[in-house]
Each structure stands twice: as C-alpha cells, then as structure tokens.
Amino acid sequence: MVEKQVNIGWSKTEMAQNVAMDIPDGSYVNLGIGMPEMVADFVPEGRELIYQTENGLLGMGAVPMSGQEDPELINAGKKPVTTIPGACFFHHADSFTMIRGGHIDVCVLGAMQISKNGDLANWSTGAANAIPAVGGAMDLVAGVKKILVITRHNTKDGKPKILNQCSYPLTGKGVVDTIYTNLAIIDVKEEGLFVRKLGPNVDFEYLQEHTEAKLFQ
C-alpha cells in the first residue's frame, strides 16, 4: 500500500492569504515585487485597501486587459497596472514623503534573511561579483508603520532564513513586525520570536529544527 503524501505547511497562495487576513480595512499598503504582489488577490470581502506604488501612484488597480497596457502606467516592478477611481499620481519626493514620513500603514516585503530581533536582509548577498541594487527597500523599512515579511521558511537548499544574526548586508535593523512563512506565522517581539500560528502538519519541534533562532510559543 502506498502511503499518502502528507503536505507540510502552507502553499504560496495560502501564505498570501495569511498576510491579507492581517491587513486592517482602510489601510494604505505598499506591496513589494514578487510574492508580496499576490497578497492583493486575497483581501477579504468588505475590506478596502489602497495600494501605493513608490514610482508615483496611490490607488493602484488590477492588471490591465491585454492590449490596454500603457507603458507609462506601471508599478514598482515595472509591470503595467491600472488606476482605481480616486487614484492620484505624484512625483518621487512626494512618494517617499508618504513612505519615509510614516504615512503608509503596511508594507509587505520578501526576505533573504531575518534575524531574531527583526533585522531584515533582502537586497544583496554581499557577493563580490554581484551588481548591488537597492531600490526603495531601505526607505520602506525605515518609514512604513508595519513591515510584514512573506518568505519560504528555508532557502532552496534547506538552510534556515530566520537566524540569530543576518550574514547578508542589512536592509534595516529591527524593522520586521511579522514573518509569514510556509511553516508558520511568527511575530517579532522585544523578547524574541513568538509563533502565532503553525502551518498544516507542522509541529513546534519541526519548526524549531528548521529555524536557527530560538522560537517561543
């Protein structure tokens, strides 16, 4: 008899759903490029979120229909977008006044590494041959009220991403509020990393084995 394969943890879409559930109605939200963008697809019925994209649009709408794209109406990932009724455009200094000045409520970002005290590394591995590129990540973590990180719990080769200390160059120190992985939802508090919710078929011991930093229940 073939044993049924047990799925451990959440899928990507479930991770995005977990993040979406935690963003309050009426929030101004900046979504990072990649997996964070998926969060917009799972906003619960009855909540209105306003998306800011740092290249100068508040009130970003859905992906345009094929043939309706405007190469000068794009998001931070340089992909065509649309505007919602009530959207507005602005220049970059105003955009980062919103970000750095604490006017954006929530930012969802990806991560390469996160430390036990909420340090985030998500822009460079520090490798000598890499072309360094930072974009708006350092401004976002410095100024947005809540920083939510969505990431696989481990690297592709199984190494922990939640560490005692980041080895990659930091994006910001002590900036992460909550980590949403495929295995768990983890809140970063002053006393340490607290597991709020375990993924399907994940127990605390399994989670700790896959995490370098000490976790609390």
Added chain:
Amino acid sequence: MINKTVQSLAEAVKDIHDGATVMISGFGEAGSPIELIHALIDQGAKDLTVVSNNTGSGNVGLAALIEQRRVKKMICSFPRTTNSTVFPELYTAGEIELELVPQGTLAERIRAGGAGIPAFYTPASVNTPLAEGKECRLFEGIEYVMEKGIKADFSLVKCELADRYGNLTYHATARNFGPIMCTAAKTSIVQVRKIVEAGAIDPEIVVTPGIFVNHIIEVSHPANESDLVAQKFTYPW
C-alpha cells in the same frame, strides 16, 4: 518675450559639456526622455555623471549612452533591471563607477539640491553598508544618516504638455523624477509630447512651474523603450 521652445533636439542639448552632471528622468521606461538622450549621444559629450533611477535597457536610450562610453559614473538606486545588460557588463569589468543610493534618498537628495538645502538626515540605510563612512546623528533617540543634496548641470526630462513659459504636466507614472530633476539642474531640458498656448494649461494643474524649466522641445510621437528593445534596435541606428 519669453519663449523657451527650441527648434530641434540638437539645439536643446548643444550646451551639455564634457564632465557635466546630467539628471535623466524616468523609472524604467516610464518618463525616460529617449529622444533627448539620443540627441545627447549624437552631440558627443563624454565623462558624464548621470543621475537616474535605473541604467536603461537593451541598447537604446540611457543604456546606449552608457554603451557609447559617455558615462563615467552612475548615481542610481537600481542599476539592474529586465533587459539591462550594458551597465552590468561595464560595471563588472570595472569600467564605470556606481554610487548606489536608496530610492527615497535619491529623490530627497535631488529635491534638496533643487531647494537650496545642502544636506539632510534620513533614517533610510542606517546600520547598512550604504551608510558606512557617513555622518550619523541621534534625533529624539533615533539614529539618522546625513545625506547631501545633489545639483546637476543639466536635466533631461520627459513630460506631456508644456506652454512657452515651461509650465509642465506629466502623464501617469511617467512623472516620477521629472518635477524634482527640473528644480535641481542649472539648465532643465524637457521633451514635450505637445506644446500648447500659454493659458491652455489650467494653473491649478501645472505640476512643474515654468521657472524651473529652460528649454522645451516638442516630440509628438516619442518611442516606447520597450518597443525598441523588443525589436532589438541599437542606437546610433
């Protein structure tokens, strides 16, 4: 009579000199003044320091200016994007300098440069390699890093409408760095999709006041960088 309209792209960029600092608007292709950049390539100025968010894509526009070895140094926040190969190759070969700046800091440095503010403190990049060697200071218990304003000799900007005074409006997310770059350059050169009569732009919706603009040139059908890249065009054609 004030009329900032010039008759050709070549005339618009003729004064850009070797060693100049040139701000170039755009976030990806949105707002990138491709026709002005191509005119600058034809004009020949070299050893330029270019301030722009990205480094262009394919072999046209800003990427072509870099490929023609006219740029000594890039000041930008994100030098590698889809279809961006020219800058990464030269940088890896050690043939172009890079000053990497967080995007919001880049914007504020340009804004400060235009506003007569020599330096300011920002929380972005504190405790990261990008703050190394810079003055840090505590305000109300929080650490900030000092960043300097940037001024330029010239800015090249793309906009939607202009009148002869240089009042400008922009299109969608092509606005990005244009308004602040116009303020931070001694000479701002703007390519305009349509030049209209003075008074045709409602004063309530002017985005860049004409005082920040020196030359305007109408480019009624600007190329889309992504189309040129898709067709594998290289400038000079």
